[in-house]
Amino acid sequence: MQHIGLIVYPGFQVLGLAMCATFELTNNALEEPLYSLALLSEHGGMVQTSAGFAVETTAFDQRSFDTLLVMGDNVIRPVSTGMVEFLRQASRNTRRLGSICTGAIALAEAGLLDGRRATTHWCHAASLQRTYPRIKVEEDRIFINDGNIWTAAGMSACVDLALALVEKDLGAEIARRVARQLVVYHRRAGGQSQFSVMLELEPKSDRIQAALTYAKQNLKSELSVEELANAVHLSPRQFSRVFNAETGQSPAKAIERLRVESARLMMESGRHSIDVVATETGFGDRERMRRAFLRAFGQPPQVIQRANRG
Numbered sequence: 364m365q366h367i368g369l370i371v372y373p374g375f376q377v378l379g380l381a382m383c384a385t386f387e388l389t390n391n392a393l394e395e396p397l398y399s400l401a402l403l404s405e406h407g408g409m410v411q412t413s414a415g416f417a418v419e420t421t422a423f424d425q426r427s428f429d430t431l432l433v434m435g436d437n438v439i440r441p442v443s444t445g446m447v448e449f450l451r452q453a454s455r456n457t458r459r460l461g462s463i464c465t466g467a468i469a470l471a472e473a474g475l476l477d478g479r480r481a482t483t484h485w486c487h488a489a490s491l492q493r494t495y496p497r498i499k500v501e502e503d504r505i506f507i508n509d510g511n512i513w514t515a516a517g518m519s520a521c522v523d524l525a526l527a528l529v530e531k532d533l534g535a536e537i538a539r540r541v542a543r544q545l546v547v548y549h550r551r552a553g554g555q556s557q558f559s560v561m562l563e564l565e566p567k568s569d570r571i572q573a574a575l576t577y578a579k580q581n582l583k584s585e586l587s588v589e590e591l592a593n594a595v596h597l598s599p600r601q602f603s604r605v606f607n608a609e610t611g612q613s614p615a616k617a618i619e620r621l622r623v624e625s626a627r628l629m630m631e632s633g634r635h636s637i638d639v640v641a642t643e644t645g646f647g648d649r650e651r652m653r654r655a656f657l658r659a660f661g662q663p664p665q666v667i668q669r670a671n672r673g
Contacts, residue, residue, distance in 0.1 A: 364396070365429040365532070368403045370466075371420060372434075372446070377412040378518055379434040379463045385525035388541045389533070397532070401428075405445040413437055423449045430528065431457050435464025435517055439487060442472040450475060459528070461513035463521045470512065471495040479509040484517030522547060560620045564610045570595040571609050574602070578618055582625055582645040586618050622646060623659045630668045637664050 367386060369379070383400055390396035404410045407422030413436070423445065431453055433446075450473040454460060462470050467483040468491065470476050477497040482488070488502030501507060506515035506524045515524040522545065530538035566572045577594045578586050591614055592602035606614050626644040629635050637649050646652035649664070656664050 364399055366399050366401065366427070367430045367432070368401050368426075368428040370403050370431060370433045370446070370449075370469075371410050371412075371418065372404060372436075372440070372443075373411050374413055374436055374438075374440065375410070375434040376436055376464060376518070377414040377416075379466075379521045380412075380418075381519070382432075382463075382521040382525035384545060385522060385529060385541060388544045389529050389537065392537055392540050392544075393533075403431075405443055405449070428453065428457055430459040430461070432460075432513075432524075433462040433466030433469045435462070435466045435484065435521075439465055439468060439490065442469045447473045457511075459511050459513060461515070461524065461528075463515050463524065464517035467491060467514045468494075470514070471498060475512060476514070479512055480507050481509065481512070481514040482507045482516055483514065487517075560617070560624045564612075564617060566606075566609045568605070568609060570597065571606055574606070574614075575617070575621070578621055579625075582622055583643060584645065586614075586645065588614050618645075619655050620659065622652075623655050626652060626656075626664070627667060630664060637668065640664070 386398040386400060390398055402418055402420040403423060404420040405423055407420055409417040410420050411417045446469055450460070450469060454475055460470065460475060464484045465487055467476065467481055471491065476495065480499045480501055482501050482504040483491050485502050488500050492498065492500040504516065505520050506513060506527060508527070513524060513528070515521060526538050526542055529541060564575065566575060574591045574595045578591060584590065588599045588603055592599045595602065597605070603614060610617060622644045626640050626646070629640045629643065641647065641649045641652040646655065653663050656662060656667065660667065
């Protein structure tokens with residue numbers, strides 16, 4: 364049995380508890396349960412969540428855990444001395460330690476992230492880097508595994524991290540089975556961006572949303588203004604005007620961003636050459652894709668590909 368401790372504190376973000384379902388469903392998929400879960404806090408007893416209700420916890424003690432995960436918060440709070448000491452002691456005999464969102468600050472305060480790559484919610488990444496300069500903070504990541512330390516971005520990334528831990532323990536097939544039960548994508552790759560072009564563009568009308576969905580599904584096509592306008596039954600002139608008004612950018616720029624995002628995801632899978640990625644995402648050739656990556660990330664595809672493999 365692998366004992367997993369979820370470390371909470373007053374005001375922790377309740378969504379982090381969603382990862383419990385991952386371990387629960389994994390146990391259901393096995394002949395014998397593998398995981399046991401415990402909610403831990405410095406003093407034990409009832410601990411209030413960010414949503415206002417409280418959960419029962421057990422106080423820090425000398426029990427051994429296979430995995431300890433610090434939950435996150437909506438804001439940055441001071442880390443207690445008791446939490447820091449508990450994490451330092453636990454790091455000596457715990458196989459894995461990790462954090463969700465701002466939980467990374469507790470690991471950092473305990474010195475457990477020094478010299479390591481780590482991530483957190485994008486809106487707190489800069490603060491984490493300034494406060495703890497010995498950490499290599501990568502704000503545009505869903506989760507990162509560096510040695511025995513796992514850190515995840517905020518909110519729903521807790522499920523991605525839990526699925527990754529299950530896959531590490533039991534293999535990809537069990538993780539896929541659990542993901543299907545959770546009705547989520549198998550899991551987002553650890554290096555995947557925390558951001559989404561489709562979410563950032565935020566079109567206001569169904570027609571422009573439909574045009575973006577059409578583009579996402581047909582990236583290998585030319586995706587000219589005429590093609591996109593025809594797909595949503597608008598004239599090219601009307602389509603361009605409405606698209607710019609709703610998204611703040613031209614169709615060509617938005618399509619390039621969709622292609623870059625899809626290309627990056629393909630490279631994160633590690634199964635495709637750059638030439639194949641360029642073809643499948645509609646760039647046509649690697650040079651055109653290289654220029655687009657430089658505009659988007661300031662780095663060529665090869666650098667990003669090597670970073671994800673690392």
